Amino acid sequence: KSIAILTPEEGTDYGWNQQGIDAAKAAAKAAGVEIVVAQGLGYGDVRPTLRELAADGASLLIAHASGYNTSAPEIAKETKVPVAIVDTPTGLEKGLVADYTLSGHEGAYLAGRLAAKMSRSKSVGIVVSGEPPSWNSQSAAFAQGVKAESPDVKVTYAVIGPAAYSDAAGGKRVTESVIASGADIIFGQGNGSSFGMLQAVETTKAGDGGKVYFIDVIGDKTPIDKGFLLSSVVWNIEPVYAAMIADLKADTFGTKSYSIGLKDDSVKLLKTAAIPDDVWAEIQALREDVISGKTKVDPVYDAAAVRALMTSVAQ
C-alpha cells in the first residue's frame, strides 16, 4: 500500500508545497504506508503522472494543487484509484474523490488582529503575487481582523503583477511601495515572490525609522528569518491526510470534505519572539472566541469580492 502526493513546485518553499509534502510524509509514516512524492510538476497537464502513479500501484493520489482538480477526478474514474483534490467541496464521490479545502482564514483573521495591535503607524499592507481562492480568503480575513481590532488602521492591498509567482524583484518592489505608503506590517502571500517581500521588509525602514514586520502564511520560515518575521498563519495538513487514510481504510473515503481550522491547531498563528506576551495572550483569547463561534469569520474566495472589501475598508 502506498500513497502519492503531487505538487506543482519543489517541496522546499517553506509554503504550500513543503507543508503538503511534509504532512503527507508524516501521515504515511504514522499509518505505516509508503509515500511517493512527485514534485515540481508545474501547473500544466499532470494526467501522465497521475496515470503512471496509479499504474505503479498507489492506493491514494493526493493532487495538491487547485490546478489539478479537473484532471485528478478524471483519472480516478479512469483508473479507479481514489484521489484527493483541493478547493472543490462539490466534487465528492464515494470511494473515489475526496476534497480538502484548506483555508487559513481563521488564522488570517487573528493575524489581522495581531497586526492592528502591533502596527505603530496604524497602517498595514497585504501583498500577494496572485489571487487564487485560498489566498483571497486569507487576505479578506486579515483585513477583517484588522478592522475588527481597530477601524482606524489603514489596510493597503496590492497584487504584484502578471505571472508574478516567481517575480521576486516585483515582490520586493511592490512591498517597498506599500511600506512607503505607510505600512509597517506586511501580510505577504506568494511563492517565489514572497522571498522578495521578505527581503523588502528586511531592507526597508518604516516611516518612523523602525522595523517593518512580516506575517507569512502556510509555512514556517523561522529557519531563514533574520528577525523580521512577526508571525505566520501556519497550516498543518497532516491531520487531513491522516483522516483520509483512515477513511480509506474504513471505506468512507469520498464522503466528506476535510478542512483545517484553529480548533485542532491545524491552523495556528506562529508565536515568535517579536510578539510581546501580553499581545499574544490577547490573541489566544480571540482564538477561543473564533473556535467557540462567538466571532464568526466567513471565507471570501472571490477576487472581485476581496477587492471590493479592500476598497470599503480603505475608506
Place this chain on the structure above:
Amino acid sequence: MTGLFSEVFLSALLFGAVTAAIPLLLAGLGEQMSEKAGVLNIGIEGMMLAGAYLGFVGAFYSGSLWLGFLTGAGGGIAVALVMALLCVRIGLNQIVIGIALTLGLEGLTALLHHFQFSRSYPRLPAVDVTVIPLLSAIPVIGPALFRQHLIVYLAVALVFAMGYIYRRTQLGLNLQAAGDKPAALDVAGIDVVRTRTIAVLTTGALAGLGGAFLANVGAGLFIPFITNGAGFLGIVLAMLARGRPVWVLFGALLFGVCLSLTTAMQVAGINIPTDVIQMLPFLAVMVMLVLFGRRASLPAALGIPYERGAR
C-alpha cells in the same frame, strides 16, 4: 484618499520604476549591440539568468555587491561565448541556439538553486546608495532618482557612452557595417567574425549585469525563473529603439513607470481587476509599436551568419 499619495510614497513608486527599468535597460542596450552587428540574440534571457545566478552567488559569498556584478557579467559572457562560438563563428541558426540557451539556462540555474539554496534562501543585506548632493533634495524626484546604487548611475551613463561609441568611434562604424553589409567591413580589413563576437560578448556582459542587478538589487536574492521574460522585453526595446541607446532608456523607463502605476492604482484602492491593470505596461509598449514601429528598420544582415567569400 489623495492623502495616500504622500511624497514618500510617490518617490517610492518612482524609485521602484527605476529599479525595474535598469535590468530592462541593460538587456536592451546589450541586445541593441548584437543587433547592430547583425546578430539576433534570442538567448538574452538565458544570459540574464546566468548573470542573475552567478551575480547572486558572487555577491553572497564575497559580501561585495560589486564582485557580484562582476561575476554576473561573467556569467552572461560565458553564455554569450557559447552563442558567439555557435552562431557567429560557425554560423548556426541564431533562433534555434538562442531559444535552446534560454531553456538550458532556465533549467540549469533552477537546478543549481535547488541543490544550493533551496533550504536556506539566502538574501543580501540592504543596498548602499550613493546620494547625489543637492539633486537628491528635490521633492519626490530627488530621493527616487538620486539616491540609487552607483551602478544605476553607471547604467544611465552607459546609455550615453554607447551613443558616443555608435556615432563617434571607429568601433561604432564597424558594428554598423557588420550588421548592414558585413562583406564591406571584411574587405575594409576588419574581421567580421571578431567584430560580431565582440558585440555578442558585450551583450552577454550587459545582459549578465542586468540579471545580476535584478537578483542583487531588484530582489536581493535568487530564485528560479527570476527574470520572468525580461530578456524578451529587452529584445523588443532594442528593436523599437532603432539603434539609439537613448530610446532604450526611454522604453525601459516607460515600462518601469507603468509597472509602478499598476501598484499605485491598487494602493489607491481603485477597484479595477488587477489583471486588467497589469496589462498596462504591455499595452503601452504595443501603442508605441503601432505609433513608431514603422520606422524600426533593422540591419540588413540581421540573423544571417557571415562567411567570407560565400555566394
Place this chain on the structure above:
Amino acid sequence: MSVAKRDIVALEGVTKRFPGVVANDSVDLAIRPGEVHVLLGENGAGKSTLIGMLSGLQQPDEGRILVGGEPTTITSPRHALALGIGTVFQHMMLVPTLTVAENLLLGGPWWQRPKTEELEARVAEITRTLGITVKLHAKVSELSLGEQQQVEILRAMVRNSRLLILDESTSMLTPKGIDELGALMRRLVEQGLAIVFITHKLKEAAAFGDRISVLKLGRKVGEIPPERFRALGEQAIIGEIVELMFGKQKDDPEAAERAVRTIRAEAAPLLEVRDLGVAPTDDAPGLSSISFDIRPGELLGIAGIDGNGQKQLAEALAGQRATVGGSVRLQGAPIEALSVGERRQRGLRYLTDDRLGEGTVGTFPVSINFFLKQVGAAPFWRKGVEQRAEIDKRAAQLVREYDVRTPSLKTPVARLSGGNIQKVLLARELAEGAKVVIFNKPTYGLDLANTLASRQRIRDTAARGLAVLLISTDLEELLSMCDRIAVISNGSLVGTVENADDARTKIGRLMIGLAA
C-alpha cells in the same frame, strides 16, 4: 630571377576549386609596376576568383603567390591591404547606411575617433587630380550606382596601394567617366603603381591596357605583352583578343550592324505614355511628365546616366511603383490602374535589371523560376495543385530554346552564372502573349557572347511586331539597336532623337544638358 624581382605580385600555378567547378586552373600571372594589366575572359572564366585570392578573400588550393618576390600567404583582406593591394570589387562593397566619409574611414583602429579632417584633406587632393566630385557627407544609399562606383575607386586610392585592382569598375560609369578613369590609370602607373583592370569591353582593354591576359574556363589561354601591345593598332588587338577568347570566327563582334527594319508609320502605337509622374523617395529621384509612344515593331531606347529615373520609369510602367498622375495605354486601353499581374496578363512584360534581387528566387530551382510570374496558371497548376510533369516539360523546352546552361532543372537558379540567369528571365518575359516588353539594362555584366545573344533576342522581339522599350546606360548598345532614342535626365525625358548618323552627338548634347 631578376625578372621575377620586378613583379609586384606574381602567381605561380594557382588553382582554385569550388564544388563542381575549377575556377582557376594553374594560372601563372605576373603583375609589374608601371603597367595596366588587363584581365579578360567570359563570365565565369575565373577573373574574380583570381582577384579574391589576391585580396585575401580566398586561399589558393594549389600554387603560390609571390609578393615582391617572396612567397606569401595572403590570409585576410586586412593582410592584403597591409601588403599594398587595394581592390575595387565587382560587387558593391559599401555600407549603404553609412556616409561616404564613414565608408572611406572604415578599417581604422577601433578605439579611435574617425579622422574625418585628415580624410577630407586627402580626398580633396585625390579628387582634384581625378576630376570628380564626391559628396563626402551623403549617405551611400542616396548615391546612384555610378557615384557609388566612383567612391569605391576613391577608396582604393585613399589607401595608397602599390597594386590597384579594378574588377569591372567601368560598368556603371558614363563614357566620360570611363575616359577619365583611363587617364587616371595612366597617371598612376607612371608613378610606379601596378594596376589590374578587368572589363568585358574590348575597346577599353585596347585603349587603357599595357598587357593583356585572357582567361578561359579557369585557364590562362594567352597573353599579349606590352611590346606586342604597342606594336598593334586597336583593331588588331581586339581581333587578337577575340581570337584568344572565342577562336577564329568574328572580327569586331560589337560592331554588328543594326538591322534595317521598316516600321509602318501609320500603325497605332502599342504603348502610349502620357504625363506619367512618380513622387521622389528618400533614395530615388521622382519622374515628371514622361510621355512617349511605341509602335509595333519599334525599338525605343532610353539613354541617360544611371540613376536618373530609369528604374522608376520601368517600375511605374510595370505597376510596381505608385504613380502620381498620367496615363499608360496598351493597345489603346488604359492600364495605369491595373496591378502588376493584370498588366502582365495584357501583354506588358518587364525584364528587370536586378536578376538576383528581384528577378529570381535564388534558392528555387531553375524550372520554377521560369514560371514565377504565372504561379497558379494552367496547365502548370490545376486547381491550385502543382503539375510537376507539365512544369518540367515546358522548362526543359525553354532551357533548350534559350540555351540555358544549367546542370539540371533542379539546380537553384542562383548557382547559374549571370548570363544564364539572364536567359531564364528572357525566356520568362518573352513567353506567349507578350506585346510590349521593357528591357532594363539587359546586358549589364554579361560577357561578349552572352551580350550578343541577348541583343539578338531583343531585336528578334521587335521584329516579331512587339513594342520594345530598351533602357540602357551603354550608348553603343542603344545606337546599335534602337529606332529612336530618348534621353532621360533627372526624372524627365529631355528629348528624343531618331537613330540616324548624327544621333551620337545629339544624344551627347542632351545628356550634358544642351538642346539636341
Place this chain on the structure above:
Amino acid sequence: MSIDIAPATSATALDATAAMATRRDIQHRLLMTLGPILAALIIAGCILLAVGVDPLAYYGFVLKRGLLSPLGIQQTLTRMAPLLFLAAGLIVAFRAGMWNLGGDGQFLLGAVTAAASAPVLVEVMPAWLALICSFVIAMVVAMIWSLVPALLRAYQGVNEIITTLMMTFLGTSLANVLVKLMFRDPGTTVPQTRTLPVEDRLPRLFDTTITSGLLLGLVAIITVHLVMTRTAFGLKLRIVGANPRAAIHAGLGVPKLTIAVFAISAGLAGLAGAVDILGVQGNVRADWNPAYGLAVIPVVFLARMNGFAAIGFVFLLSVLSIGGESAARRLGVPNHFTLVLVSIVLIVLALAEYIDHRYNQSRKA
C-alpha cells in the same frame, strides 16, 4: 530580416534514381538525428553524474516511461497533438519568411475561447457539432489576435518579431482576464472555465488514452506540408518568404499574402490550444500557460520546415518531456533537468546539421 532558409528542392520531378536516393537520404537523416541525440545524452549524462545520479538509470526511465511502456507511449502520443498544430502553424509562417514568435499568446486565446464555448455548446447541439464549432471559434479568435502584427507588417513594414512577442505578453494577460472575468465557472471557487465533460471531449483512439487530437494534428501538419510544397498558394508564400522583392516583381499581392500567412499560422496555433482543451484538459485555469510555443520554434527550424521531419522532432520532444518527468521523480532530480536535457539535444542537433552540411560540401568539391 531574413534568415537562411533551406533550398526548397521539392518542386521538381523525381526521376527513376530519385526514389532510391530518397531512401538513402532518409537513412542518412535518421543517422544524423540519432547520432547527435546519443551525443547529447552523453553530455547531459555528465551533468547527472555531477549531481550524483546514475545517467543510465535516468535514461532507462526516460525510455521506458516515454517510449517503451504502453502507458508511456500513450502519454507521449497524446502530448504531441497540440505541438503538431503549433509546428504546422510555424511551418507556414517560417516558410513565408515571417517570424511569428507569438504562438503562445495565440495558443492561449484559442484554448480559452474553446474552453469557454464548448461546455455551453454541448448543451444545445450534438457533441460532435459543438466540438467543431469550438474549434472554429478558437481558430477565428486566434486569427483576429494576429491581425495587429499582420496589418502592421503588411502595410507599415513593422518587424513582426517585436509585435508578435509583445502580443504574446498581452495575449497571456488577456487570456487570464478572460478566464477570471468573463468565462469563469460559477460553480467553483477556483478561477477556471466550465469543464467539458470527459465523454464530450474528442474521442480517444481505440481502447487507449491517446486522444484523437493526435490524428487531427498529424492531418494538420501533413496538409500544411503538402500545401506549402505542392500548391500554387504554398509556392506564393514561399516566394514571399525567400525573396519579397521577387514576389512584388512577380505581381503577387504581398500584403494580402502576409495577412493570410499570419491568419493561417495563428489559426493553427489557436487550434493547438483548442485541441489541447477539447481533447485533454477540458477547461482552462487562470494563469495556465504551458509555453509550448517556445520549445516548438527550434524544433521547426531543425526540421528545416519540413512537416514530416517536424513530426519526428515533436515526437522526440514529447518522449523527453514525458519520460524526463518520470525519471526525474524516480531518481530525485528536480524536474528542471528536463529543460537542460532538451536544450542540449537542440544544440547538438543544430551542430550535427552543420557538420553534415560541411561534409556534404567538401565531398562535392
